[in-house]
Amino acid sequence: MTTVFRDLTSSAVAEADRFTAHNYHPLPVVIADAEGAWVTDVDGRRYLDCLAGYSALNFGHRHPALVAAAREQLDRVTLTSRAFLHDQFGPFCRELAHLCDAELVLPMNTGAEAVESAIKVSRAWGYRVKGVPANQATIVVAAGNFHGRTTTIVGFSTDPDAYTDFGPFAPGFRIVPYGDLAALSAAIDDTTVAVLVEPIQGEAGVLIPPDGYLAGVRALCSEHDVLFVADEIQSGLGRTGETFACRNENVVPDLYVLGKALGGGVVPVSAVVGRRDVLGVLRPGEHGSTFGGNPLACAVGGTA
Numbered sequence: 001m002t003t004v005f006r007d008l009t010s011s012a013v014a015e016a017d018r019f020t021a022h023n024y025h026p027l028p029v030v031i032a033d034a035e036g037a038w039v040t041d042v043d044g045r046r047y048l049d050c051l052a053g054y055s056a057l058n059f060g061h062r063h064p065a066l067v068a069a070a071r072e073q074l075d076r077v078t079l080t081s082r083a084f085l086h087d088q089f090g091p092f093c094r095e096l097a098h099l100c101d102a103e104l105v106l107p108m109n110t111g112a113e114a115v116e117s118a119i120k121v122s123r124a125w126g127y128r129v130k131g132v133p134a135n136q137a138t139i140v141v142a143a144g145n146f147h148g149r150t151t152t153i154v155g156f157s158t159d160p161d162a163y164t165d166f167g168p169f170a171p172g173f174r175i176v177p178y179g180d181l182a183a184l185s186a187a188i189d190d191t192t193v194a195v196l197v198e199p200i201q202g203e204a205g206v207l208i209p210p211d212g213y214l215a216g217v218r219a220l221c222s223e224h225d226v227l228f229v230a231d232e233i234q235s236g237l238g239r240t241g242e243t244f245a246c247r248n249e250n251v252v253p254d255l256y257v258l259g260k261a262l263g264g265g266v267v268p269v270s271a272v273v274g275r276r277d278v279l280g281v282l283r284p285g286e287h288g289s290t291f292g293g294n295p296l297a298c299a300v301g302g303t304a
């Protein structure tokens with residue numbers, strides 16, 4: 001038996017190639033619909049989706065509960081503005097805070113935005129609580145990191161593809177080898193406000209640090225009055241068996257940075273989650289987002 005494909009794929013590939021900036025080099029697969037772990041292309045071929053939206057699709061494509069929550073919210077209200085409250089906001093933030101054993105939630109949209117938000121919060125905490133002199137704050141990060149694509153974030157990437165030709169970059173970051181507690185300890189001084197790491201490095205190739213590393217990061221941060229900021233955008237929300245990868249070592253960071261699967265593969269939802277004495281440093285007007293914490297995002301994120 002032979003299958004005849006109409007080959008809508010090649011024309012779709014040609015069109016995308018002609019009209020888009022080439023910041024990706026996609027495989028010539030043009031997806032038309034998807035369900036669970038499977039996608040179907042424009043010519044009717046089915047594929048098992050082993051990439052799963054870089055872990056944004058941890059629940060599979062179009063999980064029925066997520067689609068139902070989105071549909072219901074689409075018929076009510078999708079966007080207000082943070083100048084008002086809406087009825088999905090409180091429940092979403094309460095449930096996410098509980099999930100993290102934390103107190104406060106700062107909702108944003110994309111992962112990079114949440115990382116940027118965690119950087120701002122860490123610096124403000126450093127100046128207002130720790131007492132670091134103005135504009136001296138440093139943040140220690142790991143070589144091989146992936147925290148997103150904004151100019152500040154790529155400025156402390158060690159991947160030349162990520163940073164070349166995008167400078168000048170923001171100062172205030174120190175890069176140490178991943179998994180090396182001695183190097184981390186040596187990089188921390190009185191100006192250090194945070195250590196920002198992925199509990200498992202994702203884009204670096206799924207690198208699991210040596211046993212005891214996360215507990216060691218926690219201990220160093222506690223000892224030196226430094227925030228442990230865990231970027232669990234890719235490793236969190238059940239990806240490693242525990243709700244968060246940090247829990248595999250019974251470690252609680254000061255700030256969780258979440259994204260990807262938090263939006264259930266339906267809408268972009270990200271957040272910074274932490275204690276009141278840290279996230280509570282932000283004052284009205286200092287940080288914000290037009291879409292962060294919108295009703296559709298909260299309805300879907302709460303369901304996720």
Ligand SMILES: *Cc1c(COP(=O)(O)O)cnc(C)c1O
Binds near residue numbers: 112115
């Ligand atoms: C994907 C990812 C990000 C960036 O998320 P975006 O939504 O693409 O901005 C940040 N950190 C980690 C660990 C990631 O895997």
